[in-house]
Amino acid sequence: MEKKSYTFEEIKQKLVNYCVYQDRCHSEVEQKMRDFLLIPEAKDEIFLYLIKENYLNEERFTRSYIRGKFYIKHWGRNKIRINLKQKGITEKLIAKSMNEIDEQDYLDSVNKIYHDYYSKQKGLKDYQKKSKTIKHLMSKGYEYDLIMEVSDVG
Incomplete structure (x- = not known):
């Protein structure tokens, strides 16, 4: 099945929607970008736009992820930390955000x-x-x- 081709603006809007639907981390957005055939410059431009417009915010993602996994799934700190690391979140940001759990x-x-x-x-x-x-x-x-x-x- 051949991939539908989108314009740069359409792809950008799809990625904005992807980030608006729920907080995302950089690696999830990178993964999503692979669905579209983009040249590296276009990827960079979209990334910068998402960050500048605050659609993509790694700290907000991390804090919301920690709250969700603890308060909804009842995961402990170790499992949360391991899963965040797999998503490419730094230990420093994880440590800084763990205060989301009372x-x-x-x-x-x-x-x-x-x-x-x-x-x-x-x-x-x-x-x-x-x-x-x-x-x-x-x-x-x-x-x-x-x-x-x-x-x-x-």
């Missing part, structure tokens, strides 16, 4: 997930339930030390 909310979340998951484990010995629950929380990206604190409280 510390008390984070502790409450670890506690709630721990106890909910633990209580759903049926027909197992306590140490097995604890072990499965710790693994579950680690897979969600929570820090081992913090999980251990919660599990010791019981």
Whole structure:
């Protein structure tokens, strides 16, 4: 199937719409640009336009991503950090943006997930339930030390 060809302005507008629909990071926009056959100069021009007009803002993207993954998906900081790094976000920006997660909310979340998951484990010995629950929380990206604190409280 041959690709439909668009004018430069049409492509630019499509990328604006892509960024308006939801916050994007640079690597997502780069990926999207690959759908269009653009010369490097055209890509650069569109990139600069998106940044200048604030359609593309890496910090805003990072902050919104952190909020969404924690408050909606209940991911821990480790999983959020790994996924942001895969999107090309710098460690410095990730660290700077982690304050989007309220510390008390984070502790409450670890506690709630721990106890909910633990209580759903049926027909197992306590140490097995604890072990499965710790693994579950680690897979969600929570820090081992913090999980251990919660599990010791019981």
